[in-house]
Amino acid sequence: MRSTDVRRGIAALILAAGFAVAPVAPAAACACGGVAPSPGSEVAVGEEHAIISWQNGDRQGGVEQIDLLLGVLSTDVETGLIFPTPGPATVSLGDRADFEAIDRVTTPKQVEEYDWWTFRALGDGAPGGAPPEVLSVVQLGPIEAVTLAASDTAGLQIWLVDNGFALSPEVTALLEGYVERGWFFVALKLTGDAPLDGGLDPLRFTFASDELVYPLELSRAATSPQTVRVFVFDDHRQRVSFAGAGSPAASFTSWAAPVVDTEVAGFGDYLTVFELYFDEPDSQILGDLEFADTLNDEVTGTEYRVTVPVGLFGIPLGWLLVGVAIVGGFGALLVVAIVGAKRS
Template structure:
């Protein structure tokens, strides 16, 4: 039986890397967007960036970026280039900060009771056509399953049955990718050992007139790029390119005030932004900048689970209504019969 810890690790990994199923037409997972333009390996060695998460905060003209990269390398010596608008002070961050954000941004479960909907009594077609499993490979402690889906409901059912409890924000995006004929890769951590090549976060602190995230060098990437940004500020944030429009494929997966939580030292409000670039050369228009949204509405802080209320497969609402109707009819018949006898 899968332990709760292992299951939770698999869910987190799937949610981060299956970002709205941002996997291109070929059954290959995209590289993480590397704001540094990619790591610089020594000649003859190979380096791949497998994950990029960044905590971004800005106070009194000083910006701090905590960058977490999972790097797998055939050589222990690899370079990293990270541009900043002014000289940066570089130090090590803490992985616990990312774990704390993970705890704070876990959505709250809200149950809604359904007394009226019939479930599980038909031919099963409401579940949708299940996705086709194209390939399953074991990459060390990671199991990667490549899927071709023609039905959104069927895909969601498959993911739920295999313990991929994606956030509601990600689930809402599945339909668009299914409609466009995209493929999906579901990744699960199946081993107990940590991933090889994991790095402690690198912390860059530098002066800047505005909150920015250097991304322009990633235009040189030849693979689709994904990026998750944890942006702390006084208000909810929106993202755009410096001097240009907003990224074509981006969404806010979580947004809420964090005052009183374990991550409030970074800022009063946290916005989690997810970005995907299928064609980095044409879609990445420069570095990223951020601005306050019109409202501080929250997003992704809870998810709703519909709980059916039924007896022997029959919704209790209909049963109660039926009993009431039968009671009324019975009462009318009795009254009518009594009246007839008296007359």
């Protein structure tokens, strides 16, 4: 795929998805990882959307799949992103058609409710350490993806700096926790011939995992609010929480339902959509996200109700009928009274 074709598709998708790209400080973090522009340049990250599932919809296979779509702007041709994973990741291009299909499936259906009664108004730098092991290098159009195994935080930081990843001190300080837990890293770099003007083409990460997770901890270093939408596929409805901690305070489930016999059924049997917002990432983000089955598969967000007023000349039809009935009753009583008076 040519670089210009990838960029054109990216820009169209970002506009279609309604991404709100908000400027952030250089070398900041997005919720999915650590943003690393080249020294002296700036990068802005907007909303991120992620499809989280088991590869081929098979939980027993033990391979998690994350399809990531970002809205990104940069002032330089070289822009990087560090994405931690619990196992070595294989990186490939995702398919933006998957995101479009999810949008179609999760569009709620309109249900009309007729209102016969309501009156309405008319018209209403670190010391040296062991360098990371490069496990793989993949070129995906204008994006280079390097999968790393790191046993030493200082060595990882040196490798990142030497390879043009200008992470902020706040982000590099958070890398140590991932190294200690034995996680791996994917270093992504834009290697095209022009700055990004809309976003990255969807990327797919696959890695071994015992449970569905989403790396979030690096975004504690973000200096601006973070907005994340995740589409989680599994056998049942899911709940979200921080690993070893409670649920995110500002999060809600916007859609949840079985997707069997739909165009996205290949990802899993049940889809849960989470909307997360972190106004103060440094204090509100307590770690990475993990997901688990809820007690039931309650359906949420598949319908929205529209009230249709039923009336005449601004008067609800129910009250009109009541009025007609009252007038008719009085009329009948009057007729009976008149007839009785004449007979007497």
